[in-house]
Amino acid sequence: DTVFLNGDFLPADQACISVLDRGFMFGDGVYEVIPVYGGRLFRLEHHLDRLDHSLAGIRLENPLPHSRWQDVLEELIKRNGGGDQSLYLQVTRGPARRDHAFPPVVNPTVFAMSSPLGAPAPELRQGISAVTLEDIRWKLCNIKAIALLPNILLRQQALDQGSAEAIMTRDGEVTEGAAANVFLVRNGTIVTPPKSNLLLPGITRDLVVELCARHGLPCKERPIDEAELLDADELWVTSSTREVVPVTRLDGAPVGNGHPGPVWERMVELYQAYKEAFRRGE
Numbered sequence: 001d002t003v004f005l006n007g008d009f010l011p012a013d014q015a016c017i018s019v020l021d022r023g024f025m026f027g028d029g030v031y032e033v034i035p036v037y038g039g040r041l042f043r044l045e046h047h048l049d050r051l052d053h054s055l056a057g058i059r060l061e062n063p064l065p066h067s068r069w070q071d072v073l074e075e076l077i078k079r080n081g082g083g084d085q086s087l088y089l090q091v092t093r094g095p096a097r098r099d100h101a102f103p104p105v106v107n108p109t110v111f112a113m114s115s116p117l118g119a120p121a122p123e124l125r126q127g128i129s130a131v132t133l134e135d136i137r138w139k140l141c142n143i144k145a146i147a148l149l150p151n152i153l154l155r156q157q158a159l160d161q162g163s164a165e166a167i168m169t170r171d172g173e174v175t176e177g178a179a180a181n182v183f184l185v186r187n188g189t190i191v192t193p194p195k196s197n198l199l200l201p202g203i204t205r206d207l208v209v210e211l212c213a214r215h216g217l218p219c220k221e222r223p224i225d226e227a228e229l230l231d232a233d234e235l236w237v238t239s240s241t242r243e244v245v246p247v248t249r250l251d252g253a254p255v256g257n258g259h260p261g262p263v264w265e266r267m268v269e270l271y272q273a274y275k276e277a278f279r280r281g282e
């Protein structure tokens with residue numbers, strides 16, 4: 001595997017960073033995950049715009065202009081054999097004497113790597129089970145921060161209870177999943193919480209909203225009361241690597257009739273068509 005680190009392409013096992021890196025010390029950094037289909041970066045500008053917002057949120061300048069990011073990522077894709085991949089990129093505030101205050105001179109660490117990306121596991125199409133858990137994160141969840149302890153603990157808590165995802169609620173409202181955004185369907189209307197500092201503006205979420213608008217599916221961005229989860233006809237979670245996944249059991253009870261719903265089926269059709277058109281370069 002070839003990775004990119006601070007200007008160089010090198011084998012993953014030769015890439016080294018300082019133990020004093022503020023990413024390692026404090027989780028002082030941000031990241032992105034970008035799917036690659038047929039060697040092409042999916043929704044690249046959306047991801048780079050979100051990266052800009054995340055960096056601005058932690059008061060770190062983007063070390064590379066978008067055009068340079070694109071060159072680096074495209075080179076990384078080539079060196080890892082093209083095709084379908086999942087790219088991970090990370091920017092931290094770099095190495096510095098350990099002190100909470102920002103260092104006077106910042107040398108950010110810029111890292112990117114590639115992981116294999118298969119089609120989402122077929123069993124996901126049967127629906128997954130999820131549990132509702134209290135959102136124990138901080139209040140800047142719109143920043144894609146590398147500090148993921150709450151997400152990790154919640155995901156593990158879900159797994160320990162035999163579920164694949166945690167759906168988080170804060171003050172009685174649904175925020176998002178531990179690593180995904182949340183949609184529900186009720187009487188044919190698709191609903192997802194509005195963007196705010198309490199959730200990550202998912203690139204997949206935005207694409208789903210866009211596809212609804214383009215194809216005339218009723219879709220509302222509005223707060224979702226926790227209680228609405230109980231009488232939802234359908235529940236989905238969305239993310240770049242898992243795409244649109246139906247949640248068919250919540251807290252041990254069936255969602256709707258307990259099977260993936262017709263609105264989900266339609267959305268997956270639209271999503272796949274969009275993705276395949278992109279793959280063909282249309």
Ligand code: PLP
Pocket residue numbers: 033151176177178179180181200201202203204205238239240241
């Ligand atoms: N929300 C959280 C907390 C995430 O970690 C992720 C991605 O992993 C998402 C939402 C979905 O974002 P995207 O669609 O950009 O992958």
